[in-house]
Amino acid sequence: MPALILASIITLVLAVISVFVGVSDVSISSLLAGGVDGRAMEVLLVSRIPRTLALVLAGASMAIAGLVMQMVVRNRFVEPSTTGTSESAALGFLVVTLLAPGWPLMAKMGVAALFALGGTALFLRILKVVPLRDVLMVPLVGIMLGGIIGALTAFIAYRANLMASLLAWNMGDFSGIIRGRYELLWIGLCCCILAYIAADRFTVAGMGKDFTTNLGLNYQRVMVLGLVIVSLVSAVVLVSVGAIPFLGLIVPNLVSLMIGDNMRRTVPWVAIGGAGMVLACDIAGRIIRFPYEIPIAVVMGVVGSAVFLYLLLRTPRHAT
16 A cells, blocks of 8 residues: 555656646746746646646556456457557547537547447457457457558548647547647546446456356446446547557556465556656656657657567466
8 A cells, every 4th residue: 555655656756747848838937927927827727737647547547448348359469549449449430520510529529439339349249250260369459450440530631631649649649738638538537437346246256257257247237347347448549549458558567576366466556557657758758859749659769669568478378
C-alpha cells in the first residue's frame, strides 16, 4: 500500500507539471498577476486542466482495457491495438461519419464501439480455428487482422476523401483537447470501475473455461462483459483523442512482473501506471521540440515498442 501511495503521488506530480507545461504562459505568477479574468486563468480552465484530465482518463482506461483483454484471451501480448479492436473502432467511426454525419458524437461513439466489439469477436473466432503452437501467434494473428481491417478502412477513406480524418483518428494527440471535447472519456472511468468490481471474475476466467465453470461462474457472460469493456474504452478513446499504441500491453505486463496476476490487486496499479505513463509521454512530447509538439502516439510508439521487445526477449516461447 505505501508503494501504491507513492505511485499515486508521482502521478499527481506529473499531472501538476502537465498543467504548467505549454507554449502559453501559465504559471503561478501569471495566474496571480492576471487574476480570475486573466488570459492565464482562461487557458488553465479551458485547455490545460481538461487536457490533463483527458490524459489521466485515457491512460487509465486504455491500460485497464489491455489488462481485461489479456485476461479474456489468456495471452500477455494482446491489447486493443494488437487484436484489431482499435482498427475496427476506426472503421465503425468512418462508416457512421459517411452514412450519418449529422449524428451526435455519442451516437457515433456507440457505432464505433459496436464495430470494435464485432472486430474483437472475429479475432476470438479466428483464434479457435487457427492452431496456436506459439505464444506469439496470438498477437501475430491480431496484427494481421488489424492490418486487413485497416487497409479496408484506408481504402474507404481514400475513396471518400477522408484520409486526413483517418490519420487524425489513428494518431493519438491531445493538443486539440479543450473543455467540452473530452467529456466522453468519463465513460472510460466507468468502465474501469466496472472492471474493478468484476476483477475476481476476470481472474478466474483467465484460468480457462472448464475451471471457471467448475467454480459456478458463467464463462460466456464474463467474456462478454470483458469484450464490452474493451470495446467501449477503445471507441471512447479513439473518438476523443485517437489511437494510443502499446499502452494496454506494456503497463499490465510491467505491473504483473512486480505484483503478480491477481486482477483485484493489479487494477489500481494498472490504472495509476497507465495514467502516469501517458502523462510522462505527453510532457516529453511537448518539451522535446518546444514550442512544437510531438503527438503522444509517436512517443508512446517509441517507448512501447522498446518495452514490447524487452518483454518478448525475456518471455519463454511456450509461456502464455
